[in-house]
Amino acid sequence: xxxxxxxxxxxxxxxxxxxxxxxxxxxxxxxxxxxxxxxxxxxxxxxxxxxxxxxxxxxxxxxxxxxxxxxxxxxxxxxxxxxxxxxxxxxxxxxxxxxxxxxxxxxxxxxxxxxxxxxxxxxxxxxxxxxxxxxxxxxxxxxxxxxxxxxxxx
Numbered sequence: 001x002x003x004x005x006x007x008x009x010x011x012x013x014x015x016x017x018x019x020x021x022x023x024x025x026x027x028x029x030x031x032x033x034x035x036x037x038x039x040x041x042x043x044x045x046x047x048x049x050x051x052x053x054x055x056x057x058x059x060x061x062x063x064x065x066x067x068x069x070x071x072x073x074x075x076x077x078x079x080x081x082x083x084x085x086x087x088x089x090x091x092x093x094x095x096x097x098x099x100x101x102x103x104x105x106x107x108x109x110x111x112x113x114x115x116x117x118x119x120x121x122x123x124x125x126x127x128x129x130x131x132x133x134x135x136x137x138x139x140x141x142x143x144x145x146x147x148x149x150x151x152x153x154x
Contacts, residue, residue, distance in 0.1 A: 001092035003033040003140065006063055007102040008056040009040030011130045023137035030144040031092075036063050040104055049106055057109035060101060067099035069116040071108055072132060076119030085143035091118075100136060105129050 005024075011017045020035075027033045038059030041052040068091055079087060092098050100120075101112065105128075113119065122135050145152045 001031040001088070001144075002095075002097035003027065003031050003092070004063075004067065004097050004099040005033070005035045005102075005133075005137070006038065006060055006099055007036075007129075007133060008038050008059055008104045010037050011133060013130055016130050016134050019134045020137060023134065023141050026141045027137065027144060030141070030148055038063065046106075052104070052106055053109040056104050056106075057112055060108075060112060064099065064101075064115070066096055068094070068096045068118075070098060070100050070118045070120050071113055071116035072100070072102040072122065072136065073108065073113055073116075073119040074121055074126065076121040078121045078123070081139060081142055082146070084139055085146040087118075088140070088143045089147050100140070102129060102133055102136065 011020055024035055041055035044052050122132055142152055
């Protein structure tokens with residue numbers, strides 16, 4: 001299974017960055033994975049929402065090829081951890097990499113959402129985009145440990 005995580009900008013919170021790196025290391029011991037941090041829209045006032053989304057979409061699109069895209073989206077499908085593990089097992093068995101795409105603080109451009117065969121919601125609650133990254137990584141790690149038959153500390 002090949003897994004790619006794709007999002008604009010570097011995680012700024014040092015604490016969250018350490019957690020992110022920890023989970024990436026854990027995932028890397030169970031599956032081929034990589035993180036791609038693309039260009040973040042900077043210096044554009046938030047009132048220019050569409051311009052920010054466009055800049056970030058252009059950066060993300062450069063890293064999409066024949067990937068199976070799973071986009072984080074607040075109106076996407078919610079899954080239990082067990083359902084998510086089965087989802088990874090089913091969709092991660094092909095040669096196509098699974099690409100988890102998360103947006104910046106404004107989310108993803110509409111065309112990227114339409115391009116994704118799977119829209120995933122981590123919760124009905126709203127998280128900061130940086131915290132959502134860590135939650136996603138933790139859930140991928142949890143799913144992979146389940147699929148490999150390893151115990152996950154509760």
